[in-house]
Amino acid sequence: MFAEYLKSEGIIKETTTPYTPQSNGVVEQANRTIMERERCMLDGAGHLKKYWALAVSVAVYLQNNTPTRSGVGKTAYVSRHGRKPFLRHLSVLECLAFVHVPKAKRKNQDYRGTPGIIVAYSISTKQYILYNP
Numbered sequence: 001m002f003a004e005y006l007k008s009e010g011i012i013k014e015t016t017t018p019y020t021p022q023s024n025g026v027v028e029q030a031n032r033t034i035m036e037r038e039r040c041m042l043d044g045a046g047h048l049k050k051y052w053a054l055a056v057s058v059a060v061y062l063q064n065n066t067p068t069r070s071g072v073g074k075t076a077y078v079s080r081h082g083r084k085p086f087l088r089h090l091s092v093l094e095c096l097a098f099v100h101v102p103k104a105k106r107k108n109q110d111y112r113g114t115p116g117i118i119v120a121y122s123i124s125t126k127q128y129i130l131y132n133p
Helices: 002-008 021-045 049-064 076-081
Strands: 096-100 113-121 128-131
Touching: 021 049, 049 076, 049 113, 096 128
Parallel strands: none
Antiparallel strands: 096 113, 113 128
8 A cells, every 4th residue: 555655656665774774874864964953952942852752843844844955956845745835934942922712711801822832833734832831
């Protein structure tokens, strides 16, 4: 089933020799770059290592929307979808944001928003993932 999907997308599946990561240098370098960005984000934000998955998600999201030399100045997103991505939703991680509290969930004198800290971007929607301290 997965092999059929790859074939329908024009993707050629190639395997590497087990236990020899050096034979797949391009992928190893990409993984190293993503993990270095993840560590920088966590160090810069003063976060605990338990948020590593969110930081990796943000690193990959930004990587897919950054032009590359192999794509002749195109991003992975443009190469795949044929159009530029909408990126106006990007914000500085670790900044203060307020989550709207629907009228049905608040009383008359309650605040209309509750504070949170942006820790990642949603991949499927143009929303933020917030940490509520």
